Amino acid sequence: MERLQKVIADAGVASRRKAEELILNGQVRVNGEVIKTLGVKVSGNDIVEVQGVMIDREKVKKYYLLNKPRGVISSVHDDKNRPTVVDYIDTDVRIYPVGRLDYDTTGLILLTNDGELANLLTHPRNKIPKTYIAKIEGLLNKDDIERLRRGIMIDGRRVVIEDFKIRDKDFDKKTSLIEITIIEGRNHIVKRIFESLKHPVIRLSRIKIAFLEIGKLKSGEYRELTIKEVKKLYSLK
Ligand code: URA
Numbered sequence: 001m002e003r004l005q006k007v008i009a010d011a012g013v014a015s016r017r018k019a020e021e022l023i024l025n026g027q028v029r030v031n032g033e034v035i036k037t038l039g040v041k042v043s044g045n046d047i048v049e050v051q052g053v054m055i056d057r058e059k060v061k062k063y064y065l066l067n068k069p070r071g072v073i074s075s076v077h078d079d080k081n082r083p084t085v086v087d088y089i090d091t092d093v094r095i096y097p098v099g100r101l102d103y104d105t106t107g108l109i110l111l112t113n114d115g116e117l118a119n120l121l122t123h124p125r126n127k128i129p130k131t132y133i134a135k136i137e138g139l140l141n142k143d144d145i146e147r148l149r150r151g152i153m154i155d156g157r158r159v160v161i162e163d164f165k166i167r168d169k170d171f172d173k174k175t176s177l178i179e180i181t182i183i184e185g186r187n188h189i190v191k192r193i194f195e196s197l198k199h200p201v202i203r204l205s206r207i208k209i210a211f212l213e214i215g216k217l218k219s220g221e222y223r224e225l226t227i228k229e230v231k232k233l234y235s236l237k
């Protein structure tokens with residue numbers, strides 16, 4: 001359920017303030033009935049008309065940034081009835097995740113109904129950087145670091161590592177925390193990089209896509225992208 005004025009504003013019909021005015025002036029109908037008070041919420045099934053013109057809800061583009069928890073599937077639907085990323089977003093618009101994170105990977109994932117932007121962000125040509133924090137087994141030695149610098153061969157194709165930093169080392173537990181930025185979108189790519197170095201990933205989290213960061217969002221929390229952010233993403237093409 002979403003507030004009526006937000007639905008009108010999202011449709012690009014009017015600003016949020018103007019939408020409120022239209023409601024108060026009796027120019028908005030929901031399911032044929034004039035609504036003159038603010039704060040009414042509508043669902044995707046409700047028919048909203050502004051000055052007699054129906055809003056096409058499917059045309060409204062929505063963009064969400066979710067901090068995906070562990071144990072959640074990056075798809076719209078799961079045959080085994082496990083929770084999906086879409087379950088976390090309170091919207092009536094049919095959105096889907098942009099790319100995927102593994103079931104046990106946490107962190108930043110975008111969801112939208114904007115196919116054009118989803119394609120832009122996932123197409124290798126656009127070289128969109130993604131940054132992860134990987135907790136790995138063991139400590140990297142000089143040879144590992146050199147291999148990361150040169151890029152790692154996976155299935156006969158080199159994965160270029162844009163950047164990596166050793167964030168922390170635990171000498172007692174023999175684990176390390178590595179920040180790694182890649183532009184690759186192949187499945188399980190970060191796990192496969194460290195597997196090939198014989199340092200399996202224990203935990204993985206994505207913290208950044210292009211300029212978008214997870215920020216203060218807690219696990220399971222989300223926010224909508226701003227118009228400015230959406231425009232900036234389009235400019236990455
Ligand atoms: N690389 C992985 O191995 N897993 C993810 O979920 C994302 C990138």
